[in-house]
Amino acid sequence: xxxxxxxxxxxxxxxxxAVHSMLDxxxxxxxxxxFWIWAITDTIMNAAAVAGMVMLATRFHGIGGWxxxxxxxxxxxxxxxxxxxxxxxxxxxSAISRRIGRGQLDHTLIQPQPLWMAFLTEGFNPAxxxxxxxxxxxxxxxxxxxMQFHSxxxxxxxxxxxxxxxxxxxxxxxxxxxxxxxxxxxxxxEINSATSELMEDLxxxxxxxxxxxxxxxxxxxxxxxxxxWAPCAALLGVPGGLHPMLAPAAxxxxxxxxxxxxxxxxxxxxxxxxxxxxxxxxRR
Amino acid sequence: xxxxxxxxxxxxxNVTMRFRQRQRGTDLGSILRGLVSPVFKTVTALDGLxxxxxxxxxVAYAGANGAGKSTTIKLCTGLIxxxxxxxxALGLDPSRDRVKYVGRIGVVFGQRSELWFDQxxxxxxxxxxxxxxxxxxxxxxxxxxxxxxxxxxxFYNTTARELxxxxxxxxxxxxxxxxxxxxxxxxxxxxxLDALAKKxxxxxxxxxxEQNNITAIVTSHxxxxxxxxxxRIVLMHQGRMAFDGDFDMLRREFSDWRYLVIxxxxxxxxxxxxxxxxxxxxxxxxxxxxxxxxxxxxxARASAQQQINDVETHRPDIDEVIAGIYExxxxxxxxxxxxxxxxxxxxxxxx
Numbered sequence: 001x002x003x004x005x006x007x008x009x010x011x012x013x014x015x016x017x018a019v020h021s022m023l024d025x026x027x028x029x030x031x032x033x034x035f036w037i038w039a040i041t042d043t044i045m046n047a048a049a050v051a052g053m054v055m056l057a058t059r060f061h062g063i064g065g066w067x068x069x070x071x072x073x074x075x076x077x078x079x080x081x082x083x084x085x086x087x088x089x090x091x092x093x094s095a096i097s098r099r100i101g102r103g104q105l106d107h108t109l110i111q112p113q114p115l116w117m118a119f120l121t122e123g124f125n126p127a128x129x130x131x132x133x134x135x136x137x138x139x140x141x142x143x144x145x146x147m148q149f150h151s152x153x154x155x156x157x158x159x160x161x162x163x164x165x166x167x168x169x170x171x172x173x174x175x176x177x178x179x180x181x182x183x184x185x186x187x188x189x190e191i192n193s194a195t196s197e198l199m200e201d202l203x204x205x206x207x208x209x210x211x212x213x214x215x216x217x218x219x220x221x222x223x224x225x226x227x228x229w230a231p232c233a234a235l236l237g238v239p240g241g242l243h244p245m246l247a248p249a250a251x252x253x254x255x256x257x258x259x260x261x262x263x264x265x266x267x268x269x270x271x272x273x274x275x276x277x278x279x280x281x282x283r284r
Numbered sequence: 285x286x287x288x289x290x291x292x293x294x295x296x297x298n299v300t301m302r303f304r305q306r307q308r309g310t311d312l313g314s315i316l317r318g319l320v321s322p323v324f325k326t327v328t329a330l331d332g333l334x335x336x337x338x339x340x341x342x343v344a345y346a347g348a349n350g351a352g353k354s355t356t357i358k359l360c361t362g363l364i365x366x367x368x369x370x371x372x373a374l375g376l377d378p379s380r381d382r383v384k385y386v387g388r389i390g391v392v393f394g395q396r397s398e399l400w401f402d403q404x405x406x407x408x409x410x411x412x413x414x415x416x417x418x419x420x421x422x423x424x425x426x427x428x429x430x431x432x433x434x435x436x437x438x439f440y441n442t443t444a445r446e447l448x449x450x451x452x453x454x455x456x457x458x459x460x461x462x463x464x465x466x467x468x469x470x471x472x473x474x475x476x477l478d479a480l481a482k483k484x485x486x487x488x489x490x491x492x493x494e495q496n497n498i499t500a501i502v503t504s505h506x507x508x509x510x511x512x513x514x515x516r517i518v519l520m521h522q523g524r525m526a527f528d529g530d531f532d533m534l535r536r537e538f539s540d541w542r543y544l545v546i547x548x549x550x551x552x553x554x555x556x557x558x559x560x561x562x563x564x565x566x567x568x569x570x571x572x573x574x575x576x577x578x579x580x581x582x583x584a585r586a587s588a589q590q591q592i593n594d595v596e597t598h599r600p601d602i603d604e605v606i607a608g609i610y611e612x613x614x615x616x617x618x619x620x621x622x623x624x625x626x627x628x629x630x631x632x633x634x635x
Contacts (some may be wrong), residue, residue, distance in 0.1 A: 012417065019414040027402050030443070106363050107398065111415055112387030270379060272303065273355070273364040283400045 009117075016113075016121035024090075024125040039131065046083075046135040050075045050204075054139075064206040069146040070236055071206065076139025077235075078204040078228035081166040083136050087129030092281060093119050094171060095196065096262075097178035101189025103277035105269065147236075155235070162231035165251040169226045172254035173199060175262055182265030185276045203227035208240040219250070226250045293467050293499050294337040294360060299369035301330040301355050301523075329355040331523035332369070337501065339466075342493050344510035345503045347520030348610045353503045356520075357471050360501065361391050374466060387416060390465030394472030397452060398459050399444040405455045406440050409462060416463045423462065430458035433488050450481030457488065468492075468500040474509060482506075486513050507602040519606075521613055531602055539605045540575045546586055547594035553586040566593070 028035055057063055057071035066074070085094055092098045099105055108118050144151060151159075177195045181188035202224035207215045218225040219242075226247045233241025304324040308314065330352045337343055347353050358364045359371050362378030362385055371378055376385045392398075399408045413423045431437055434454040439447055447455065453473065460468065470489070474482045486509060492498045504510050510517065511531045519527035519534070527534055544558065545567055552563050558572035572582060579597055586592060599605075 015414050019411055023400060023403055023407060023411060026404075026407060030402060106358075107396070109363055109382065110361060110386050110391050112383050112385075112417075113415060114383060270363070270365045271367070273358055275303075277396065279396065284402050 012113075013117065013121060016117070017124050020121055020124045021126050024127045024129075028127040038128075042132065043135075046079065046132060050079050050135060050139065064208040064210070065240060066206055066208060066238060067147075069143045070232070070238060072139050073143035073147070073236060074206070074228050074232040075204050076136050076141075076143055077163070077166070077232050078136070080133060080136030080140060081163060081170065081203075081227060082200065083129065083133035084163065084167050085170050086132045087124070087126060088167070089119075089123040089171060090125040090129060091123045091283075093123030094174050095178065095192035096175050097181040097188050097190065097192040098281060100178065100181035100265070100269075101185040101276070102280060102282070103185065103274035104279075104282050105266075106274065106277075107282065149236070159235060162235060162247060165248045166227045166231055168251040168255050169223055169247075170199060172251065172258040173223060175258040176254065179258070179261040179265040182269050185274065198222060199224050199227065203229070205229070208233070208238065223250060223254060226254075291339045292336050293339045293374055294335070294501070295370075295372045296333055296335040296356070296359070296366075297370045297372075299330050299333045299359065299366045299371060300328070301352075301359070301364070301367050302326050302328050328523045330359075330366075333520075333523070333525060334369075335518060335525065335528075337499060339499050340493070340497045341516060342489070342500045342502065342514040344507075344514035344517040345501050345520070346505075346507065346510060346517060346606070347526075348613070350522075351520035352523045353520060354471065357391075357469050357501070357503060361389065361469055362386060387463065388466050390460035390463070390468045392453075392456055392460045392468075392470045392473050394453070394470075394475035397444070397456055399452065399455055401445045402443060404441045404443055405436060405447075405458075408444065408455070408459055412459055412462050418463050422464065426462050426464060430461050433491065434458045435484070449476050450478060450484075453477060453481065453485065454488075457485065461492065464496070466499065468498050470500060470502045472504055473502065474504060474506060482509060489513055507606045511602045519609070526609075526613075535599050535602070535605050538609050539600055540573050541600050541604075541608075542572055542574055542579070543598050543600065544570045544572060544579065544582060545596040545598075546570075546583075546592055548586070548590040548592055550590050553589040555582055555585055557585075558582055 028038075054072060054075060057066075057068050057075075062068050063071050092104075099108070108115065108122075111118055174192050174195055178188075178192045180191060199222070202218060202222060205218065205224065207218055207225050207229050210218075215225070219230070230242045230247040230250075232238070234244040234247065303326070305327055306318075307323045307325050308318055333352070333356070335356075345353055345356065355364070359366055360373060360378060362382045365379045374385065374388050378385050399405065400411065403411075409427060412418070418426075431440060434457060436455060436458055439451050439455070444452060444455065457470075457473065468489075473489075474485050477485065489500060489502070490513060493500060500514075502510060502513060515530060517527065517529065517531055517534055518525060527537065529537075543561075546553070547567050549566060552560060552568035554560075555570055555572075557577040558570035561569040561571055563569070570582070583592065583595065600608075
């Protein structure tokens, strides 16, 4: 790719992110009542998602060899990763099975832009997404303040890298399963609701000291261990963690598998077409 | 319609598309067997279709339900690829050159909206400006043009979900035209619209064809509407092209019926070879088959009974002709012989 082309691509990505930010802001501010209802319910849901583990961690002063602040850090990391997924891949970009299953991929295919660019930008929703970073951010700040832990620029760089891997792993897992909607649109339309919930439930489960069977399962079939546990163990230097490069490698492998599954599904879609169309959720 | 050239903007060559439909029984045995060894029927949606469309043409693409219209539109917009044969549009392969190609075409699906539902129409237009990377000066010119032509001003800042169907369709058409497409695909663009909204829609498409030389492929079940719009009709039947020509040719080829209206001072003459329809004062209407009797013969018989003050003959309207064709096809009459028979076969998953 030439420098001119790269610059043009980056400029277009910037313009797309800006226009989607504006659409998101307009959607959020369409009604005062809806805004407040959404803000309150989302805060409750985000708080509920981490409350159980926080209470367990405080009650037992840590879990599985992890101290209380370390557990809170892992919860914060997981919640922040979820917030980032919400922020960057909303509007059923993360839950791709809905778009495929409802026959809505056609809308994207008639846009004159590569699919990667559409999916990278269409789900950007800062107005709705930014507040979902708050619970995770708050837990991270609290835990770092209670760990007597020196976090220099190199550590923060690693933090950003692991966060990127965590987000990539969540999206890859979603797309890997979401691609089944190419073959069974009706049955698999909501499969990403189930896979998202599965990942949410398991990602902050401390794997240190667990049996190899449980640990292996949560690092392969359902790679939830790579979303928060493995990156946090590496970042905090907790004994019993994995090799620091394993989480990035796993993310890369799962991203590759997800892309392969999506492309195969898309090739099938281009031969069979979609026999189904529902406008439910489309651009709403 | 106007300024047609010999430059072909769309060429389908010997295109075949087949889809599998699962066949299921309702008894327990069939249900359980279906899980292990499902049975499929192959349906031929398009069977060796070849079609060429020149720049500036407006083509009515018609056919009964299941004739292959939507499959053709999906092929031409690059959403699906042909099983065999080739599709070329604007010198590109719609599927392989998707990004380049879709920037030059416009698509309106009557049953699907491209508008952002919870946003004002103006926001969807601005979104399109960015995604299609339309230069500012061209965007401003086209935005002004479509707002004026389509009468969008009164609801330009209204949320799409609050629009009437007619307003939504106009806004959708405006959105499809913003980037000045060379080739426009309109799949049932007037579905559900009232008479006035339909008329507005048709006028706009005609205007764009005349002024901008846009090529348009329009599918609809409303033949009168298609006749107002298109100079050429392609009639599909069971995946094959059953007719390609103008509307008069279609009438001549598929309908021998004519209407005769005669004005007499007295009662309606009795004409044995024609069906009497109704009388309106001194005007009496009949329907007759030109294969059985000529107008001259009928008039001779009528004038033998009554003095004739005035005479009118006219062809049946296009909807009547098409309905007749579909009816013939559905019962497998001789008219069915020159079109394809749908091929079906039973296959198993290993195939």
